[in-house]
Amino acid sequence: MSIPIHEGQKLKVLVETYTRSKRMTLSAFxxxxxxxxxxxxxxxxxxxxxxxxxxxxxxxxxxxSVDQFYSSENSDDLSQALESVHHGENLKGILASMGVSIxxxxxxxxxxRQTVYNHFEEKELDEGILMKAASILNIPISQxxxxxxxxKNFQKExxxxxxxxxxxxxxxxxxxx
Numbered sequence: 001m002s003i004p005i006h007e008g009q010k011l012k013v014l015v016e017t018y019t020r021s022k023r024m025t026l027s028a029f030x031x032x033x034x035x036x037x038x039x040x041x042x043x044x045x046x047x048x049x050x051x052x053x054x055x056x057x058x059x060x061x062x063x064x065s066v067d068q069f070y071s072s073e074n075s076d077d078l079s080q081a082l083e084s085v086h087h088g089e090n091l092k093g094i095l096a097s098m099g100v101s102i103x104x105x106x107x108x109x110x111x112x113r114q115t116v117y118n119h120f121e122e123k124e125l126d127e128g129i130l131m132k133a134a135s136i137l138n139i140p141i142s143q144x145x146x147x148x149x150x151x152k153n154f155q156k157e158x159x160x161x162x163x164x165x166x167x168x169x170x171x172x173x174x175x176x177x
Contacts, residue, residue: 008047010069011058015041018062033061063142087125090144091133098137108136 019029030038034057041058044050052066059069095105106113109132119125125133125144134141 006048007050007055008045011050011055012045014062014064014069015058029061033057063145086123087130087144088120088122091125092120094137094139094144100137105133105136109133 015026015029019026022029024032026041027038030036030041035041044054044058055066055069059066095102102113102116106116109116109129119129130141130144134144
């Protein structure tokens with residue numbers, strides 16, 4: 001029998017880890033999460049069970065889904081992920097696994113190759129860069145941030161997308177004849 005998780009305390013650890021890693025105050029975090037009063041978040045920390053509608057805006061800001069929040073055994077799993085995410089390394093790995101050349105990516109980002117290589121070295125990329133890269137690569141931004149998709153899942157997702165595109169092409173060719 002497992003011990004029930006105190007969701008408020010779990011959320012507190014995640015928010016503290018996130019704000020520390022982003023070097024932001026709790027009031028700045030609350031403002032970004034559209035929470036009017038810091039005392040509101042303190043009241044959530046005291047709850048054993050937190051309703052999804054209260055969790056969602058807070059977790060979205062940290063790029064954690066409600067499912068990820070509940071599926072992890074404790075806050076350590078998620079807080080380690082928050083601290084260890086290296087956007088540049090994720091981007092480099094995604095480009096390699098997709099077989100995308102640095103030159104092609106740089107041209108589509110409207111930057112030089114050297115700028116792309118510089119991005120690989122950055123632990124935390126600007127939100128605008130992440131959004132543009134995700135759009136160009138046709139992947140969710142959370143994938144670039146390193147949440148929710150492992151290498152095997154990513155490869156499986158690409159394979160599935162390729163199969164779906166192949167099936168669409170087959171149907172178009174059959175209909176054309």
